[in-house]
Amino acid sequence: MYRIFLRGARPDTLFKSSARYFSSTVPPLTLERPSRLTKYARRAAYISLGFGAGYVADRELYASTITRNTRTFWTCAMIALDYKLNFTPEKSESISSLHERVGERLLNLFSSNGGLYIKFGQAIGANAALLPPPIQAKFSRLFDDAPQVPYSVIARTFEAEFGRPPSGPNGIFAEFEETAVASASIAQVHRARLKREDGTPGEVVAVKVQKPAVAKQMEPDLAAFGLVMKLYEYFFDLPAYFVVDFISDHMRQELDFQNEARNGARTAEFVSQDPTLADRVYIPKTYPEFTTKRVLTAEWIDGVRMSDRASIQRLMGDVQALPTSMQPLGKPLSGDLSSAGPLKGGVRWIMQTMVDLFGAQIFRWGWVHCDPHPGNIFIRPHPGRPGQPQLVLLDHGLYVRLNPEFQRQYAQLWKGLLAVDLGTVEKVVGEWGIGAPDLFARATLMRPMAFGKKKKKEDGVIKKKMTQYEASVAMKERLKSFLLDTDKMPKELIFIGRNMRISIVQGNNQMFGSPVNRIKITGYAAADALPRAPQLSARQRAWEYLHQGVFYTVMFSTDVAFWASHARKWVTGARGGNEGFEDELEKQIVELAKTQYGVEIDPASFNA
Template sequence: MKRLRLALRLTRINVILLKHGLDELILALPFFRPLRFLVIFMPWRWVPRALPARGVRIRRSLEELGPIYVKFGQILSTRRDLLPPDLIDELAKLQDRVPPFPGDQARRIVERSLGESVTELFAKFDETPMASASIAQVHAARLRDGREVVVKVVRPGIKRRIQRDMELLYFFAELIHRYVPEARRLRPLEVVAEFDKNLDDELDLMREAANASQLRRNFTGSELLYIPEVEWPLTRREVMVMERIYGVPVSDTEHLTALGTDMQKLAERGVEIFFTQVFRDSFFHADMHPGNIFVNAEHPEEPRYIAVDFGIVGSLNPSDHRYLAENFLAFFRRDYRRVAELHVESGWVPADTRIEEFEAAMRTVCEPIFERPLKDISFGALLLRLFQTGRRFNMEVQPQLVLLQKTLLNIEGLGRQLYPELDLWRTAKPYMERWMREQVGPRAFLRKLREQAPTWSERLPDLPERLIRALDDVSEMRAALSRQSEELEGLRQEQARTGARLLAAGAGSGLLGGGVLVLALQPGAWFSLAGVPVLGWASVVIGAGLLLSGRWR
């Protein structure tokens, strides 16, 4: 049954691609190349169809295929270095202009989730959506107290569609893992599972609201980033209400430039926000495509970012966090040997990897990109060469870092749009060095003292009693050890006495038996004195004495 569902889904995907005139993409796949001759039998080969531009066709295909494919298109839309402009311009529409579902459906979902009618909940609710994305759409509203808010509503039936496509992704990942041994280091099943978890999190707006609250706390009072406030009483799993923000979309560079925005500072602040979220907080916005980022340009010389859509966030465990920070810093310092050592220490490459070879490979790949602005760097070529290097050294993909890599690509894409002259390395290096000093220097020591002070002050009154109890425990342990030592000494002495008895008994038995045997068989064979066999009788007497001695012992 499962294979039948997968076959039907694959058939539908191909039908959608054919419907939008993308049959050349299907026939370009290695699996279908032997069937390219079938193109001559397709009607539109002889009767041309009136088709829109290729970018429009690809965008519409992704929209019809479903949310997973829309997410893929959103990622591609930030990579102007990888795709031609016509495709990028169309894919950018996937960020917030996916075809909406009817507004009356959104109203019914809000009423069902919150248990009251929209007219009772809001002074105003606009059924025409402000923006529509792959997972949810947003409606403008006004609370009873006059505050302007936005209402985010999950698309009806979206969970079932995602599960259907995830089933197909798991199938492909399993095939790759089973039949492509060289691709196992990419850990396709783990990567798909991580993607599945992130999508499931994105469907729960309560989780998104919690993410937004955490990010807002992390940047309270910051001049770099503003996070809107969540209205918790009006938030449920399928509905979230939060403060409405006003800003210029970060992708509208013409408008930002016309306002006199300092584009260099804006790009540099974007880099600082990324590194602050990852390394200071270990909690970062992992869906930073242009549709989710706005700019407050009221003070164009000091532009401030505004973020929305917090369904996908990432975090790092302490070990990955530390290793990643040290990797970045070593990378910025061009200390490729340290990069190689960290990869081995963290287990990202096998323990038997030769450090010198890995160091040379990393230097060859990375050295050409330093001290160059973004516009002069081909990150597509860089990623390809890093992939080839990783394959050579059996480097495994780390599923927990996939979100971070995706976010870094988004940040790089934004920086390329805002200020192509941005030197990413020179911008990030001072921040990383400052962060490392705060982690391992005297300031870090004092900070940890401050953090531990409340705990210590709470436990300090109990310290004398704990100390006395510990000393009593030590005394009891010493007494017990002393008793055990005495018992062990007694056992040792007993073993020594037993060994002596056994030795005496063995020697006595041998001498007694030998003497008796000789006296019985050849009494004259031994030395005799006045006709008496002295040595034979001596052997008997000494043997008997040793036997008696062993018994008495």
């Protein structure tokens, strides 16, 4: 290393002068501090990036579970806060607007989350008559339809379940249509053809494929459902959580398609052994070798869905029975039935068969289909009997098994209701922990039901005009008195009520002009089942047969009311009227709820 020193200069002096030189010629370095706006912008960018990455990870890895649950709790928090601030006597006139906002929030929540939330919403909507009218109207718009997932997703599901693609040289099927024929929140259905041993196309089948997100979302959704019911109990002081475990268990069963195949086979066995239904009802067969927990293969059915009412009327030759606004305008029949002529029996045959089928499930088999919306019922020409119709029941994922004791009680209840045996009604309802037998009776029959002296008492109390706030409080207190002991209440009533009242029997009977007396048919099914119960002694059986004779005599009054309704309909029909027996009962129920309980029922809720 070389060292250079200036002559006559000491090293320390040299370094000092150098420092002065540089300090005088070079300005000092200064670091500018970022502005507060820049700092906040940077932080916002980092946070946004983090949320974006979390959203993508949640969507791709967890099927948007975190996003959906966050939406659920936010919606529930907003509803609770809205009620806390605005449900007061001082704001009584704006309570209808409050219910409107709540109904819109719930509808948006269920529709946005999809999946099991649609099922939750439908379960609530099935009992929408107990909700404020603005909320009732919202639930009538909740349908179980959803965009279909791409074929690539379906192909991956087949690879995971079978180790093979749906079609192709190594495929499961000889043909598989990539576009689904129907898509709901949980699964979608594709049309396919089985592959024969020689590789040629065989018979047509319906392949139901579960959407991959549903399995990932199930447990978080059920947990959120339970927490929401807990919060509902806390904020509104009404029992709600007692149904959570029962509903959750059955929702889990609905996602197991092998269980659905077993349910269908069991129902087919019940039908085949029932001489009154064996020829009128059909359950499609399934193919166990092409069925897993997430894929179900069943025979394809060409028929007309009950939800396609105009085509049903044409198929059954009852077009003139439709109200003018509902009559079809040349629309072809759905399925491959455009050439099918009018089938015998008309819509009366359909409704008679439908009520008979669900009556048999409840009172004789103790095995009840729990998702009975009109889209799950087809009507087709009987394959072996030209000109005869046949009812086809689909979608067997959700069933409830009734124990013999409940079957007996429910049969006694219906028999007591129709025979106006109020002592029996109060006894059964009391055993179920229900404290308002009159309200329960009216909800079960969907018609007014007088309970003697108690009715006169109530008439004197609820005659004054209620404010919206007072009506809501009265309804809440009525519901609290209704559910006295939720531990005793049979949870099966949740699904059975949906079957017999709104989704199938009452709603469809009303839409088709009330061709049958569904109250009488159900009552007879209940009464006929009681003497045949296997656990009865000879003395008990004899007593039941004796009591049955009295019951048939009393039932004559229901026939008189039914045929009087049809006579009035025939007379008014000449002047353009088209209301039937169910319409009259509905009007009476709406009026009774308003005058006695201050509860306004939106007529649309009867068709939810």
